[in-house]
Amino acid sequence: MFGFKNDDAATVVQFIAEQVRRDISFGVLPPDSRLKIEDLRQRYGGSAHSFREALTLLANEGIVEASTQRGFRVASASQADLEDVTRLRAEIEGLGLKWSMKHGAVRWEGELIAARHAVDRADRMVMDDIDALALEWDEANHEFHAILVSRCNSPRLIDFQSRLFFESRRFRFAALKERGIRPDDLMAMRGRLVEAVLAHDEPQAVQALEKLILEPLGNP
């Protein structure tokens, strides 16, 4: 079984975790819903053990809650959670950007420009068919923000940033479906950020980044 793990998941546990992570992000598995192993096996396949392992992993990542002896649930997604994860991501990513700007060279700036181009494009397109394009839209965003911190020289910061990004993904998707985005606004903010980075204006860049992250929450 599972000869078709064409994803980059090398192991069944990782494969399962990826599936569940995805479905939680998309809201297929809504917040607070119970995750009964047996039900999940019918849906995704895999053995009970592999699922336990995958779910404990996701619990460690924060998108699943594990109560001992009482199984697993999709982590709740309150307004407080949204604010917490967003605020913290802004801080961490700002710090990573600051450090990256100390080490990053021409090569890095090139990557950043390319990623900006891709995410701008994704912004313009996503509203046409949200369900079909949401994932690659978010992937483009992830790529962009990952590059921002990629030269910070701190693997742990990169790990934290990545965790927070994935943890906040379901909030982004929910917001995208409910209210959509304004591509022009986002592109403008992103433009100011990239310009500040290229100008080596650190305070300006960090401020622009924090605005880019926090802004979508301003008008709920």
Added chain:
Amino acid sequence: MFGFKNDDAATVVQFIAEQVRRDISFGVLPPDSRLKIEDLRQRYGGSAHSFREALTLLANEGIVEASTQRGFRVASASQADLEDVTRLRAEIEGLGLKWSMKHGAVRWEGELIAARHAVDRADRMVMDDIDALALEWDEANHEFHAILVSRCNSPRLIDFQSRLFFESRRFRFAALKERGIRPDDLMAMRGRLVEAVLAHDEPQAVQALEKLILEPLGNP
């Protein structure tokens, strides 16, 4: 079996994870050493499954490295790792302290003073019998630093802080055994930190905290 889980570990997996975590911290399981499931079972008991789960958990925490199809190893502990985890902890904890100082009230200050008293005491005693007292010395430290960020109102920051603290534990133990500590210096720095907190002098407090965290690395 395992009727004796008198630790706060409610489940076998958590119990095993705690044991292994501890032994990694103490260097009983040195960096880069292979963690063969069968060997570990002889040592700690428990089933192979429980161990896999526990080890994937520890891998997610960063103190164990998992290579698919090639088992687990204790995460390596290079100088770069030490610097990374320490630097990041200083930043995260500083941020948490800043936020805590916005929300914390008298109750919080009381807890802080009590924790300071405990950790000062631990500092004075630990050199007498390092092997016997190292763990409670570090627990006192953990308590103190946990309280610093406890009112930051960000569960995720608290989680990150805790992870980094545990990840850096083995470095602290190694340094403690090799070079010991200077209780008077630590107590002085800690004193300046607490005073700044009580005086609501945020910049001073954050600076003192960062110094307290980074200082032990200055003279290697």
Added chain:
DNA sequence: AATACCAAAATCTTCAATATTTTCCGGTTT
């Protein structure tokens, strides 16, 4: 010396069975 191949070892995954804990429901008591 480099490569191909094969067997042993280790890891990964699943099935099946047992133990433990929680949940739920009806009956009893206050």
Added chain:
DNA sequence: AAACCGGAAAATATTGAAGATTTTGGTATT
């Protein structure tokens, strides 16, 4: 009616054993 037991039923946690897959290490061949 509310609170409080008990005990069956359901769900979760844990273990053992066995099969499948992958890596490792040695041997023979070119």
